[in-house]
Amino acid sequence: MKILFYANGNSENHGCEAITRSSLQMLCKKNDHIVITTQKMEAEYKYGTSKLGSYMAYPYMRQVSIPGKVVNKLTGILLKKSFFSGKYRYDRLIKQLDNIDVGISIGGDNYCYSDQDWLIRHNRIIRARGIKTVLWGCSLSEEVLEAKAIQDDMRGFSLIMARESITYAALMKHGITRNTKLYPDPAFTLRSIQLELSEGFIENETIGINMSPLVQMLEHGRGVIYNNYHKLVQYILEHTAYQVALIPHVVWKSSNDLEPLKRLYREFSATGRVVLVGDHNCMELKGYISRCRMFIGARTHATIAAYSTCVPTLVLGYSVKSRGIAKDIFGTYENYVLPVQALRREDDLIKAFIWLSEHEDEIRKHLEQCMPAYISQAWGAVDEIRELVGE
Template structure:
């Protein structure tokens, strides 16, 4: 491992949002300082290599305690006896622990949207600081209620730098006592992701294809876990019945544990005989962005699928389940209303169909707003790279 910059809390590139962050951030670092080739601690190196070349970063696999029964038992007993919660993280991140980087970059900013995932990211931040590593949290979204917890607020103040990707989080962190010297507002680095245009599949109508993305995750947040699938089914039927458009179903996460292809394949099977519903195969993040960029409209649940749409100036409706969706839309358009449909509020197909119709009616206006906003957004997103480099070069 190098001793300059290590990215951590990367879950694997089968989540193409995680991939998009790694790709865009390492490209920003390399373009600003070609001597930086960061290590990326990863849950699954083999998975990453399916999608991302190791030209400007190097993937280092975390150690998996669950795969070693003896170690798992010993560490569990030790933790029970001593109360040393960081011991599990020292094992998991052993390569980084043994050779601490000067700067540790937490790219698991989504983690702070889910209170059940917070402990390990806080413990890792603490562990790295004890090793003398400076830490920076990039592209983060934090539920305002979560940061009211004293332990989370203390953790936030421990970071040497935080770049919040939307203003709801930025203001919540200020209210929690994070100093302005350590806190900045900068768009998600994935706004800078390159786009790769592959040949379009048979049946795709340029200018007349509606992109849809659906995540199994939203079933965890909806009052009725099956409502989203039913709403998407009725929306597709509405599009087919009232227009001559094509529908493209676009997965953005393909992990076994959270696979967009499961609900999307279910939808595809219902409509494939129409010849107007396509299921896009798995691709890397720039290639998926290439498909999303050529949609007339996009309706999606995965944050980075919608960032791919926004940054390509495609009118987008987000089926959101956390602060990140609301905050990003609010910063882009001045309001989240009409641009985000919270899954918690989703009760009937009528809501989604009305959301689609509004998006369709205002498509030209929305495209104009995005064309005006996105160039500046991309410039601001480059701050994610320069902030890391500044921390690396700082003498304090």
């Protein structure tokens, strides 16, 4: 089988890396040929993912020159066709499509954001070659699905794998029922690598904390997110005996978790009880997260690393994906997901952490009981893909 993984970011987002690694582990047999798009080839070399398949450096939003834009305008008026936004912009992708059996769109979050036009365009190009397309481990909101262009795009997929039940219900509601399935995010199956812990990181006695610039952009009130994190670390140090580990999960230049985490570290490093974990690949980061007593995270796949290793977790969520995943695991997302947009007071995160710590034992017990079956369910998606391509 020849598989194209497309709509991928790059491995500086360790969520993208986790989806890629786990999907390859789940789907690919020895003789399968894998083509994987990436926006930054250097990242794949750095984190070792370049060895997993045939990577293709591919900027999805390829810029068109000024003369090209003029031609686009004229051909759009005269021929109702945009020449450069079709053949020229996507030439690298088109060259890879020969003999592809299935194209798998692996950016599970992509439809959560404001610009979906590039996704629709890529899907059309691949489908025009007669290639079956799969939307893999996805989340979509009701609001996004209101758009007719998105509904039409969804109906073009040969298979849709919703990773949580809120998205699945929204797809059903809008009539996207043909070949729509519900399976957990593939990253739940990711294996972990446990490196030696640095001084100050005490296994099972350390609270893991992940913070992201993305949630800061969505805050109501300037500085309220950072101030909540600052107050939380202060509370942990003053009212518990736990250590604190600050753990990044995305290190894109445009959205680097290390920036706010380093600021937190500078403010508390003198206590000797706060550790800053450096950048690692997603399996190594999962190894750190798995040895935390509890985890508070903003990045979805950092929290998936915690859930899947039975670490009681509080999510700072901003979209349907965090609510849906928590609901499927616990039966509700109340108390398990703190909506970023709802933070108003500087002690909101402390209150949510207190609830988590008061229910720590029952949450851990629940995860230990449910997670083996939940992870096993994720593997069921493999049979759907094999059946689709006739294997």
